[in-house]
Amino acid sequence: MFKKAVMSSILLTSLFSSYIVNADTYQEVSCSTDSVFGQNGCKQCFDGWVKAKDSTVGGLSDDWINDTKLDKLMFEEIQTMPEMRGLNGATWTEDKVADKFWEYTTDLKALYDEKQKGYVLKPGGKVTWLKSTEGSSYVLTNNPVEKWQNVGLLVYSIASAPILESGEVSTEESTHKECVLFKSGDAPVVPIKEKPKELPKTWPEQFILLLILAMFLAFGILRFKRS
Numbered sequence: 001m002f003k004k005a006v007m008s009s010i011l012l013t014s015l016f017s018s019y020i021v022n023a024d025t026y027q028e029v030s031c032s033t034d035s036v037f038g039q040n041g042c043k044q045c046f047d048g049w050v051k052a053k054d055s056t057v058g059g060l061s062d063d064w065i066n067d068t069k070l071d072k073l074m075f076e077e078i079q080t081m082p083e084m085r086g087l088n089g090a091t092w093t094e095d096k097v098a099d100k101f102w103e104y105t106t107d108l109k110a111l112y113d114e115k116q117k118g119y120v121l122k123p124g125g126k127v128t129w130l131k132s133t134e135g136s137s138y139v140l141t142n143n144p145v146e147k148w149q150n151v152g153l154l155v156y157s158i159a160s161a162p163i164l165e166s167g168e169v170s171t172e173e174s175t176h177k178e179c180v181l182f183k184s185g186d187a188p189v190v191p192i193k194e195k196p197k198e199l200p201k202t203w204p205e206q207f208i209l210l211l212i213l214a215m216f217l218a219f220g221i222l223r224f225k226r227s
Contacts, residue, residue: 026180034181036087036150042179050185051140051151056095057084057182058137062130062156064108066121071163074129075118076104080157082130084138087150090184091142097135105131120163129158145184154180 026046031037037045051057062082066072081102084092094101108129113120121127138154145151161173 031179034150036153036181037179040085040153040155040177040179042155042177044176044178046178046180048152048154048180048182050148051143051182052185053140053143055140055185056137057154058095058132058135060132061105061128062158063126064121064129064158064160065126066123068162069123070165071123072121072160073113073116073118073163073169074121074158074160078159079130080159082154082156085153085155086142087152088145088184089142090140090145090151092138092152093141095137095139096133098133101132101136102130103133105129116163116169121160143184147184147186149184150181151184152182154182156180 026048029045029047031042031045033045048057060082064072064074084094086092105128107127108119111119111121111127119129138152140152143151155177156179157175157177159173159175162170164170
């Protein structure tokens with residue numbers, strides 16, 4: 001699950017694990033509110049509000065919580081990193097400060113179990129296992145989408161399996177997928193360039209025109225006298 005690192009959170013539960021969601025950042029909604037949730041296999045769904053062109057989404061992290069009575073096992077190799085999916089022709093890009101967008105935390109690495117060759121979380125335990133690198137964010141670089149239409153879907157998933165009392169790892173591995181849906185906001189206001197106003201002609205230009213006109217008049221009078 002995901003949350004802003006310094007903000008409050010609420011506890012949500014599921015069949016195999018529970019997750020922390022930042023209540024001040026994203027509001028949980030029913031996955032039936034938009035068909036895009038079902039199309040992407042989302043199990044928990046959130047409203048990410050509106051985003052206009054050049055908006056960013058960053059400062060993200062994910063908590064792993066074990067609310068079962070069994071140890072939970074996570075293998076780093078089978079995890080799928082969160083991703084931002086552009087919708088309706090919109091384009092999101094990763095603005096990475098480091099060479100990678102996501103990184104495993106030191107708190108997760110402290111849970112490594114040599115026997116299981118993976119990370120073990122005890123019943124009732126909680127750990128922030130994944131976070132975006134400092135300064136990294138998703139940027140909405142292209143937004144041709146009309147206001148209030150879907151523009152992006154941020155998808156998180158976490159795979160884990162219970163360790164049975166016999167010590168064997170259950171084959172009932174579960175993948176919990178959570179999605180944050182963003183809507184298109186107002187496009188940035190582009191200032192209209194006004195056509196430069198034509199400046200009044202300066203006196204040298206006016207003087208030259210008068211001089212030319214006077215020459216034509218003098219030439220005309222001279223010809224009239226001769227005739």
